[in-house]
Amino acid sequence: MIGSFNPRCCWLLIATLTLAIGCREKQADEPVSNSPEVPRTGESNGTQVVPTLNTPLTDWSNVLWCATFQVAWNRAGDDALGEPLQVEHAEEIASRLNQSEVSAADLPPGSFYAAAGLTDQSIVQTIHAEMKKQFPSVSPPTFEQADGLVAYCYMDAQVKFTTPFEECTLEFTDGDGEKNRVEAFELHHGHDWELSSKQSKQLKLLFQVPEDVTSSTLAEFAIDLTADQEENQLLVAVVPRSETLQETIEHVYEQIAANQDQAFAFEGDEVLRVPNVVQSVVHEFSELEGSDKLILDKVHPPGHFISKAVQSIKFRLDKGGAAIVSEAELEATPAEAAPGGIEYEYVVDRPFLLIMKRRAAKHPYFVAWIDNSEVLELQKLNE
Structure with missing residues (x-):
């Protein structure tokens, strides 16, 4: 997991992506989880992470995007809320996420697991049980502080160059x-x-x-x-x-x-x-965070805001192919709690x-x- 949970947290959205695509031979036995601590983009002005492909770009920096945050966002609306997720005072980014055509159909088949539901309907237990069957070597988040909605997506796909360069x-x-x-x-x-x-x-x-x-x-x-x-x-x-x-x-x-x-x-x-290409970064989507970013849905009464919207991305491209590991987390907290030739x-x-x-x-x-x-x-x- 990225960071820690607020004990008052009532809502949680998680997206996790793991791709191991043609790593160098000398890295084959090195699990990505053992990688060094990654910097936040606030400490690295040369790279930015965007939530959608149509996010306006503001400068000449590197730009990273991956689809797991979108898939988890989709599941939260489609499977748990029954309507698109709306966020007051963050209407523009929520609208881009809701209008995006990117879906689970774009992920490699058989390589991912995604689910969403309410904690009082045993969604956490369901995720743990189904993840254990599909990805027995992966330990999903415990969701210990989740009290409300949980949406989760995990992907593990592998591709290698047929012949290394x-x-x-x-x-x-x-x-x-x-x-x-x-x-x-x-x-x-x-x-x-x-x-x-x-x-x-x-x-x-x-x-x-x-x-x-x-x-x-x-x-x-x-x-x-x-x-x-x-x-x-x-x-x-x-x-x-x-x-x-x-x-x-x-x-x-x-x-x-x-x-x-x-x-x-x-x-x-x-x-x-x-x-x-070698990059490890943790990015906070500050445009979604803050006590004024109220969630508007039928499940929770008004007064809950997004207190954390974070995504980590670890990516590598070399002579053997490409490798990416990404984890994203979105939490909501009650408004009365802290935020030719x-x-x-x-x-x-x-x-x-x-x-x-x-x-x-x-x-x-x-x-x-x-x-x-x-x-x-x-x-x-x-x-």
Whole structure:
């Protein structure tokens, strides 16, 4: 659990996400729960966490989003309240959450558990029993302080690159023009042609936009890093950032649709370099917190407010794939209580977008805009 519960807490919303997607071999036996303490975004101005894909973006920072908070929010309204969750003095963010089309159908099937209900109807006991059956090695929250509504979502999905890539470094220029040498991964370019062929079969160029007709420099491009997999897609796109993550995603898919004739599978002699991404963060959605953020629903009388809205995200991308662990918590407290012929190089050396989704799903389940090197793995000095 994130933090501690208020003994006066009457309402609790929890969302937990665990993905282990192609971690480095040396990390395979290291449980994510043993990771170091993660910083709050209030202490890290270079990264922000957003609750919805259409949340307006305010600066050049990295932006992280994952779907478990949305799924838990949906279950609270659909399964427990029978109506969308409304929050006074936080109408805008509650409206975005209620209008979002992201749902449990976008999560990998068989990889998650979600439930919501009232504590006096044994929802906590139900969650514990059903989680023990579906995920016997996972200990769900105890909900010891919950007294009212509980909504819970847990997801554990695994995907790996079919063939790991090679380690390398590259110079990354962030959205503010600062340059840093960072750890990365690339296609093999040695004498092992079989390895190079296996790696390249995973890759598909989705579109490319040169800076001009004679330039070998690309203004935009997008590559499917898991093109050989039917269920999962990990897409990296070098594109301009829009006003929201949703608009940035839409731009990527519009470019893919408009340039279908450009799509091609890699053959092994192309240059591809992608930075490692390593981020651990805890974020408080302060726009949902405070004694004035009253919950309006049929279950509780007026006078309960959201005292805590927190989400943690731990994410890694490297030569073996991607890994993410996320936990979110939302609590409410009674108001009286305390509160072509040209050779191109596909080098992701500037701000880029990451999308993780089921190929058959309408929406992704994790999106990250990487704008600065705070979440990248800086090059190790020679020892």
